[in-house]
């Protein structure tokens with residue numbers, strides 16, 4: 679019960695003041711019993727988590743599957759228990775005051791531009807294409823059929839409730855598979871490059887267009903956040919550039935070449951260059967990233 683007022687306070691604070699980055703969330707809404715899925719222990723003793731067993735106050739000792747060992751020197755700050763479609767999950771938040779802040783250490787010339795899209799998930803300025811993997815697309819197809827099964831069945835029926843449970847499990851599988859793909863793609867990019875330039879995406883604006891479904895599916899927002907955090911933790915850099923005209927502008931001479939969304943090639947009438955439109959966009963993104971990064975470095979030098 680202590681949890682409820684805390685959550686309400688946090689919800690109002692996020693709405694009125696925003697989080698630590700000043701990002702504001704939407705207005706707090708009524709939450710039904712079914713939407714209350716997480717509770718947190720604000721204090722926890724490290725000894726209560728040992729040998730794949732966790733002791734929770736008022737609940738007792740429960741067996742857990744440990745996905746990652748607690749690294750040495752860390753204290754467990756809080757413990758949250760969340761109910762998900764396929765079971766209960768325990769999240770431990772750790773505290774270590776010895777972690778140093780990471781100083782950026784990157785080669786500004788080792789930069790790549792990436793164009794995120796619906797056909798290929800990512801096209802890089804080096805003409806590398808990363809498509810969403812087959813297993814992810816397969817999982818998404820299964821999700822759709824589970825969804826259809828739910829809508830076919832009568833509301834309130836036992837069979838429908840069972841189908842809903844299966845759908846929830848399928849949803850979780852897709853989400854897990856997608857986040858895994860996003861982590862892998864991030865890792866591969868940061869292994870090769872020090873700086874990644876991306877378009878500042880207006881996902882909310884895009885999601886209102888007819889591409890809404892595919893945009894939410896691809897989960898670009900999640901991918902960009904993972905990329906941002908991972909780059910920062912490695913002392914590397916992600917730079918978000920102004921997206922205006924990146925697909926129209928010619929990457930070799932700068933002339934604007936009008937094209938419709940269905941036109942997959944960029945053919946410049948001025949300098950006669952001809953290349954795939956996504957690659958052309960990725961090169962433009964890289965060039966703008968290089969330009970913006972130089973400006974950032976110059977201004978930070980001036981302030982010294």
Ligand SMILES: [Zn+2]
Pocket residue numbers: 928929930931932933946947948949950951
């Ligand atoms: Zn041109």
